[in-house]
Amino acid sequence: MKIKFTFFILSIFISFNSIAQSTASSNVSHFEIEAPQLDIIKKIWIYLPKSYSNSDKRYPVIYMHDAQNLFDNKTSFVGEWKVDEALDSPDSKEAIIVGIEHGGDKRIDELTPFPHEKYGGGKANAYLDFLLENLKPHIDSTYRSLPGYENTGIFGSSLGGLISFYAALKYPESFGMIGAYSPSFWFNDKIYDFTEEAELNPNTKFYFLAGTAESEEMVPDLKKMIGLLMEKGMKTENFKLKYVEGGEHNETMWSKNFPETYLWLMQK
Template sequence: MKIVVNQIPENTPPGAHLYLVGNFNRWQPGASAYRLQLQPDGTYEVKIPIMNRPVEFKVTRGTWESVEAAADGSDLPNRIIKLPSPEVVAVQVANWTDLVVRPPRKHTASPQVQVLDAAFEMPELGRTRRIWLYLPLNYATSNERYPVLYLHDGQNLFDAYYSFTEEWGVDETLDELAQTGGPQVIVVGIEHGGEERINELTPYENPEYGGGDGEKYLQFIVQDLKPYVDATFRTKPEAEHTGIGGSSLGGLISLYAAAHYPQVFGKALVMSPSLWFSDKIFSVAQKDFKNTRLVLLAGEQEGEEMVPQMRELYEQLLAQGFPAEHIWYQTRPDGDHSERFWRREFPEAFKWLYAKK
C-alpha cells in the first residue's frame, strides 16, 4: 500500500525528511525503512506492508517531538486505514507539533512532587539527567520509612507541563490512595534522554534501531541514584520494598532489571513491553527472580505482536517455575500504545504491586 503525502505546512524546515510511524513498525519514529521519498511533483511517497487489521499511523519529521498535529495545533489522533486496504492513500499534514505556537501549558504536579536534581550525574553514561521525586502525603509529619518505586520517562509521570502528550497522574493517584488507606510510596522519576532513550532503555542491540546501553543505565540507578535516595530520604531499601517500572521500552528495561538485579528490585511494573526489540529478552525466564512481584500488562490495540509475545513470556516464566501468584498478567481489548492507556491502568497495577502481604 502506498502512502502519498501531498501537502505539508509552509513552515516545514527546508530539506526536512518525513517518516511514517505506526503499528506496522512498532511505533518507532525515524525508522529509515519508512522514510518518505520526495517526488518530482513535490509530494512524498512510501510503501507500507498490507496487514490483516486496520493500519494506524502518523507522519513525523523523525521524532515524536516533531510528529504531525491538527490544524489548530492540538494533538492529532492516529490515522486509521480500515480494511480492505486501498492501493493508495493520500495524506495532508496540517501542522507540526514542535512548530505550533501553543498557549502556555499549565503545571499539574501536586505539592508532593519536586525536582530532586535538574542535572544528576550519570557517570556510567557520561551525561546528566533531571530526576523527579514524589514524597508521600504524611512524609513531613511522620518518622516512617517508605517503599520506593523507580519509574522511567519521568517527564510523563507528574506534570503535564513537561509531558509529551499527557501525564500519568502518578502523584494524584498516590495522594488519593493515601487518603483511603492505600500504600504510600516514594516515587523517583528518571527523565528519558531524548535521542538517547532507545540506547538507555534497551539492554541489547537491535540491527535496525541500535541501542544496547541498558546495562549502563541500570548501573547508574543501582550504583548512584538508589544509594543517594536511600541516604537522603527515609526509605525501606530492601529489594522487597523496591520497585522499578515503565512502559514500552521502559517496560523492557524494567523486566531486564527485575531478572538481573533481584537483590535490588523485588517488584517490577512492566507495561506494554517492547519485547520485539530483541529475542534475547526471553532469556529472563531462565533467571532466578521468583520472589519478585511482576506486573505484565498490555493492550490488544498495540500491534499484532504485543499481546502474543507477552503471553509467550508469561508462559515461559510459568514453565520455569515462576509462581503464578507473583505475576499480575493483564490484557485490555481497548488498550493502545499511549500515555492515556498507561495512566488509566497505573492505579490498579500499582495497588497490586504494593499490596500488603
C-alpha cells in the same frame, strides 16, 4: 509537505507546553545527579508522600522511567500518568516515587538491553548501573526509604516496560516489584534467550499489561514470555497479567491502569 506538516504539529506542541500550567502536586520536586556511566547529568523527579514531612516513617521506593510523562501535563508529550494524583488519593498506599527523565535522543540507548539492527540501542546495563550504583544510594541516604529488595520497585511502559522486566532478571535481589506495561519484547529476540538463562527470584511480583489494539506482536510476545517465566517457577500469586480490550499503545491506557497496578504491587 508531510515533513512540513509534522514540523508544524511539533511547533504547536512546543508552543503549547511553553505556556501550559503545571499539574504536578506540591510534593513533587526535582534534582540533578551525575550519571558517569552514561556521561550525562540526569534530571530526577521525586514524589514524597503527604505524611513525609510530619512523620518519621520509612517508605517503599519505586523507580520509574520517562519522568517527563509521570507527574506533569506541562512536560508530557501526549498526556501524563497522574502518578502523584493516584498516590495522593486517600485510598492509596504511601511510597516514594523516583522518576528518571529519559535521555531524549538517547532514550533508545538507555532503555534497551540488546541492540536492534535498525534502531540501535543496547546500553541498558549502563543505565541500570547508574540506577543501582549512583541514584539508589543517593535516595537511600537522603530520604527515609525502605531500601530492601521487597520494598524496591521498577516500573515503565514500552521500552520502559522492557528495561523494567530486564532489570528484574539481571538483578533478582534488587527489585521486588515490577510494573511492565506494553513491554517492547519485539526490539530484540535475545530477551527470550536471556530470560531462559537468567535466575528468577520466585518472590518477585510482576504486573504485566497490554492492550489488544497495540501491535500484532504485543499480546503473542507477552504470552510467550509469561510461558517462559512459568517454566522457570514464577509463582502464580506473584504475577498478574491484564489485557485491555481496545487498549492502545499510549499514556491514556497506562495512566488509567496505574492506580490498580500500583496497589496490587504494594500488597504484602
